[in-house]
Amino acid sequence: MTTHFKIHQINITYVKSKYFTYPVSVVLSLFITTNLHAEQVFNPAFLSDGLSGSQISDLSKFENTTHQLPGIYRVEVSVNNEFMFTQDVNFIEKPDINDPTGLFPCFNLKTLEQFGININQYEELTIAGNSTCIDFLSIIEDSTSNFQFDKQKLSVTFPQISLKNQVRGYIPPEQWDNGISSLFTNYNLSGYNNSNDKSQSIFLGLDSGFNLGSWQFRNSSSFSYNSNKNSSSKSWTNLNTYAQKTLVPISSQLTIGDSSSNNDIFDSFSFRGVQLSSLDNIYPDSLQGYAPTVRGIAKTNAKVVIKQNGNIVQQVTVPPGPFTINDLNQTNTSGDLDITIEENDGTKQRYIIPYSTLPIFQREGRTKYNVIAGRFRSGHKFQENPTIVQSTLAHGLGGGFSIYSGTQLSDRYQSFLLGLGSNLGQYGAVSFDITHANSTLADNSTHDGQSVRFLYAKSLINTGTTFRLLGYRYSTRGFYTLNDTAYNKMSDSGSTNPSITDYYNLNNTKKGRFEANISHSFGKKYGSIYLSGNQQTFWGTKNKNTWFQAGYANSWNDFNFSLAASYVRSSEVDQSDTQFTANVSFPLDKLFSKAYRDKNQRSRSYVTASTNQGPHGNTSYNTSINGTLLEDRNLSYSLSQGYINDRDSNGSVSVGYQGGYGNVGASYSYDKDNNQFSYNASGSALVHANGITFGQVISDTAILVKVPGAKNIKIENYTGVKTDWRGYAIVPYASAYRQNRIALDTNSFGDNVEINNNVENVVPIQGAISRATFTANVGVRALVTLSKNGEFIPYASSVIETESSSQGFVADEGRVYLTGLPHKGTLNVTWGSDSNSSCSIPYDISEADLSQSIIQFELECE
Structure with missing residues (x-):
């Protein structure tokens, strides 16, 4: 605080005694101005202790301890506490800014629009036009800017009245990344060798593709080889080939080639043709699915x-x-x-x-559609590939209602569906639809019929019971599906026992199907139970397909246990299958002392014991130990030993490793009749502009991490993923149209690696291979002593290496610590503003002992 004083008069009268002297009166008149100003000031003279003026550089820029130098900084930008992006931002000095750094971030009009500012609301913003540094703090009242220099984070806030009406989680399309042009192949190899019957099997699955702009091309194929003592066979199969593209203006995706329809309204089927469908994940989470x-x-x-x-x-x-x-x-x-x-x-x-929902429900005002034109595609030799057209539509109405409809058309089949769903409040959620179909079967007989479907969901929070789904579907005798009419053969005509070999008996059409999924929680202390099941009846036979499962699960003091029972009966086989299972597991660490557990936090092991009682009195028992090892827990193992009452003992041992270049695993198993060795390997190869990178299996959307020259850098939250010898890594999966935070693990940085910013955020479109680029200073760490004319370079002088931009400040006795230095280069040294206060020094340390963690050498300034 700066306070101005004016002394008018001071009168002091002293009185002396035998022991001391003291003032009798003090008259002090002070005038204190009302202008008060607080300011922290650092006096650079403190640094000159013992040094002459010529030994110290110009330190005036450091007099204010909170202000920072203007320039371009790579920062994380958040707006109203929501992260926006990480990028380089130009900061300029602004004397009147309410920010401890004294710096103001420069943004153009496009960036402010990206922040959600309603530009048309502010005439000054429109006038600013093409300015690269708009003074939004002066234009938008109550807006703020706060630059956390130590964390390289910029927080900007705007009043709600200045923003457009945007939904939560909205990411503007301008931030979406189409990704890089690239070519990749995923491989999945598995096989086994059985020593008893000399049998062998090998399977290789390949998923390949390349991206060009926003277009993505994909192909899936497989190779299989099987052999035994007497014969062998091999085959190569092309599974599917297609191209896809995101159509941003209509929030949809176009697919050309082989694909599958969804099962929201009609049963799913494979086809070869063209599909145009609305893209759910293009919307923010707050607009997906149904919510009241x-x-x-x-x-x-x-x-x-x-x-x-x-x-x-x-x-x-x-x-x-x-x-x-x-x-x-x-x-x-x-x-x-x-x-x-x-x-x-x-x-x-x-x-x-009250709130309940079903998968078909749509948010109020939201429309979901799908259009398909092509040929039905089936792998069954008993089915043809008719030309088909399908369209579906679902729309959210007000009051919790959703309406949906669809049609399927082919030469031998025409159907139309209409349905209505509603959130009934405290009574749950329900949907009802009816389908009418005209069909021509393989024997050229024509049929027409209807199918009615009813679905229900409800959660009884107070009782802990949830009806996840209750459904019933009734079809008349003349109702057939599109899949039914694709069969070119009707077997067992007039028979009441369908043939399993022909996959489906068209003479026994589906009649009624009931399905249920119910769960009930008794609280954390008493566990939970679940019931699931379905039953399918047919016209022309009394046999039914029945499946039922029930179970109970609970845990106590890290001990987990469960009980389950299942019942299966098929209309095609006149017998039932009933099984009972019990399972208990607990962490093996519990058997050791707490000191041991604290010391071995990286390893996790579990013991599991289970028993299964199957049909015909078959009973099995099994005990296993499984867990993970290594610092990243990417080495898994399993040991098991079991007993089956009619086949004696059996056992297995397996190990798997999840690494930066892919995953590998192997196992050995045995029982009374077989000894089998199995193996597997999976991974990917990605070809891009900077070469080829190997990694784990790439999912639909992935990210290429680029840290040139920095090897073995781990990527946070992705097990086993780290940069290769060139500094590249594949993050195998990412969320489309969402912020994906890619962070480098600083604990994995080598002694010769310095990275200014270890976090990047990318927003890939669906199917993209995006790239997250980091700038690494890879080189020597050095302690350099600088001098000129026999004297040390002045204290606090600035030193910058020209090629790597590594920089530092001179300490006492001319020493400066620099990181990321190349073996050869030039140092620019500055200690003042005039031309005589700087110099350049070339250096060459290629012959030095580079195995040292810090190299020390001396240089003379020219």
Whole structure:
């Protein structure tokens, strides 16, 4: 604080005594100005202790301890506490800015629009036009900027009134990355050798593709080889080939080639042709799936808190008057929404919106569609490939209703479906649809019929019971599906016992199907139970397909145990199969002392014991130990020993390794009749502009990490993934149209590696191979002593290496610590503003002992 004083008069009278002298009176008149200003100041003279003026560089720029130098910094930018991107931002000095660094971030009009600013609301922004550094703090009232220099994070806030009405989690298409042009191949190799019967089997699956701009081309194929004592066979199969492209303006995806339809409305089938469908994941999470619209009225500026199952799922502030919240994330399929409106005066309004949903439901105002034209594609030799056209449409109406419809057309089949779904509040969610179909079968007989389907879901939170799905479908005798009409043969005509070899008996069509999935929780202490099952009946036979399963699970003090029972009966085989299983597992670490567990935190081992009682009195027992090893827990192992009452003992040992170049595994198993060795390997090879990189299996969307020259750098949260000898790595899976945080593990940096920013964020489109690039200073760490004319370079002089941009400041006795130095280069040294206060020094340390962690050498300034 700077305070100005003016001394008017000081009168001091002293009185002496035998022991001391003391003032009798002090008259002090002070005038203190009302202009007060606080400022922290660092006096650089403290650094000159023992040094002459010629030994110290110009330190005036360091007088203010909080201000930073202007320039370009790579920072994480967040707007209103939501992360936006990581990129280089130009910072300039702004004297009146309310930021400790004294720096102002420069953004153009396009970036401000990306932040969600309603540009048309501010005439000054429109006038700014092509400016690369718009003073948004002066234009947008109540906006702020805070640069955390030590964390390289920039936080910008804008008042709600200045923003467009954007939904939560919205990422503008300008940030979407089409990815790099690349070619890749995934391989999956597996096989076994049986020493008893001399049999052998090898399987190789290949998934290949290349990306060109926003177009993606894919192919899947496989090779198999089987042999035994008497014969051998091999085959190569082309599974599918297709091209796909995201159509951003209509939020859809175009697929040309081999693909499969979804099963939202009709049964799924494979085809070769063209498909245009709406793309769900292109929307933010708050607009996907179904969630009810929350409406209410606020008396004041109020806080609206929305809870589901006791958890806050959204919290927003609304102005006085009616409000609508239509961007709730789809959370659980069931669970009532608890709405609380907290007013400024402390009063509260509270009400409940019952909530249940089914997969077909759409959010209010949202439309989902799918159009297919092509040829039916089947691997069955008894089926043909008719030309087909399919279209489906689902739309969300107000009041929790959804309507959906679809049609399937081919030469021998025409069907039309119409359905309606509704959230019935406290009574759950229900959907109902009816399908009419005209069919011509393989014997040229014509049929028409209807199929009615009913689905229900409900969660009873108070009781802990959840009806995940209850469904029933009834089809008349003349109703057939598209798949039925593709068969070119009808076997066992007139028989009541269908033939298993022909996959399906067209003389016994489906009649009724009931399915149920019910679970009940007794709380953490008492565990949970579940019931699942379905039953299919047929016209023309009393036989049924029945499947039922029930189970109980609980845990106690890290001990997990479960009981389950299952029942299966097929209409094609007149017998049933009933099984009972029991399972218990616990961490092996529990058998050791806490000191041992703390010392070996990287290893995790579990013991599992199970028993199974099958049909005809078959009973088996099995005990296994499995776990992970190594620092990254990417080495897994399993040892098991079992006994079957009619086949004696059996056992196995297996090991698997998840590495940067792929995954490998092997196992050995034995029983009374067989001794078998199995093996597997999987991975990928990615060809890109910078060469070829090997990694784990690439999923639909992936990321290439580029850290040139930095080898063995681990990628956080991706087991086994690390950069190769050139500094490249494949992150095998990523979320399309979402922020993917790629972070380098700083603990894996070598002694010769310095990386200024170890975090990148990318937003790939679906199917893209995006690239996350990091700048690494890879080179020597050195302690250099600098001098000129026999004297040390002045204290605090700036030193920059021209090629690598490695920089530092001179300490006492001319010493400077630099990292990432190339073996040869030039150092630029500056200690003042005039031309005589700088020099350049070439150096060559290629012959030095580079095995040392820090190289020390001296240089003379020219």
